[in-house]
Amino acid sequence: MFNFFRPQPRHDEITPTEVQQRLARGDRLYLLDVREREEYVEAHIPDSVLIPLGQLSRKLSSIPKDATIIAICRSGNRSGVAADMLRRAGYGDVLNLRGGIIAWVRAGLPVVA
Known part of the structure; x- marks a missing residue:
């Protein structure tokens, strides 16, 4: 009833749960982490x-054009910039x-640490 108070994903965003569901389904995803190496080593998504x-x-030439690209950072800001750049x-x-x-x-x- 009060879902309008809960922030909804934008059309160009995906939630962690949705990514996990798509991975489990076998969708072709390219998990692109755009953080710095130190952040990545601390914790990252498997196969990112x-x-x-x-x-x-x-x-850019190393990124496939035939997969759904999921841009990842710490909180969603840098990855939003990366997603715009890729588009x-x-x-x-x-x-x-x-x-x-974080989400x-x-x-x-699961994360690799």
Whole structure:
């Protein structure tokens, strides 16, 4: 009844639970972590690929265009910038992980530490 008070994901965002469901379903996802190496080493999503935001424009050719790209950072801000950058570069299926790795951990989903 009062769901309008709860923030809803934007159309270009995906929740941690939705990512986990898509992974379990076998969807082709490219988990792109745009944090710095020190943050990534501390905790990251299994099978995610680290390309820090500052290096992203130089490494676009290493990112597949035939997968859904899930941009990941600490809280969702840097990954939102990365998602916008990827869309401008011609990547059509790009989603920002809402709440970043913080939300992922809070949801009790697995991380590599």
